[in-house]
Amino acid sequence: MPETPPLAAQTHYQVRFGRGLEGLQTVGALADLVIWVDALPEPGAVAGQKAPRAEDAHAHGWPELIGVPIIHADLTNRSDAARWMLEQQVEAGDRVSVAIVTAGDGVEDTLxxxxxIDALAGLGIDFSSPEAAVVCASFTALERAVGHLLSASVAGRALIADGYADVVSSASGIDSQSSVVA
Structure with missing residues (x-):
């Protein structure tokens, strides 16, 4: 008899949500695709890679996600990430699941x-877990305030204090870039 996945994995839903390594292990490991969300670099580490690379996974303590494509997304490329997910589904010829996993639990990553998730819903991919629906609702309710919220968040204020106001400003540009990083 096959093992029943944990409820935290949200396997009943197509669009799932988790936070950090724990979310990657519980939600991401049982999804077909992972979209890693990291809206702002860590204070003091502006130059650096935000998305985990498959070859670095073990070195950084990432759970093994062999065969699960992972891309990076944030506010600037959210629609392209959603289109990428839809392309993966079309290519598979069947519904695929996606785990949206944030790097942290801050305001910036939640938004x-x-x-x-909102961009996925706009493409018709909206069978979302309650966890994903709540995170989506936070963005849609606060979309017009995103720039202010990023600059007023703890991470945003720390970056601004370190002289990186331009990084925070560009990170708040919804759909201002057109690429996803695998």
Whole structure:
């Protein structure tokens, strides 16, 4: 008899949501695709890669996600990330599941994850877990205030204090870039 996945994996739903390594392990490991959301770099580490690379997974303590494509998304490329997910589904010829997993639990990552989930819903991919629906609702309710919220968040204020106001400003541009990083 096959093992029943944990409820936290949200396997009943097509669009799932988790936070950090725990979310990657519980939600991401049992999804067909993972969209890693990291809206702002860590204070003091502006230059650096935000998305985990498959070859670096073990070195950084990432759970093994062999065969699960992972891309990076944030506010700036949320629609492209959603289109990428739809392309994967069309290519598979069947419904695929996606785990939206944030790097942290800050305001900036929550809003960016909600933006990605909202973009998925705009493409008709909206069978979302309650966890994903709540994160999406936070973005849609606060979309017009995203720029202010990113700059007023703890991470945003720390980056601004370190002289990186331009990084925070560009990170708040919804759909201002057109690429996803695998």
């Amino acid at each position: 960016a994850a909600g933006a990605v």
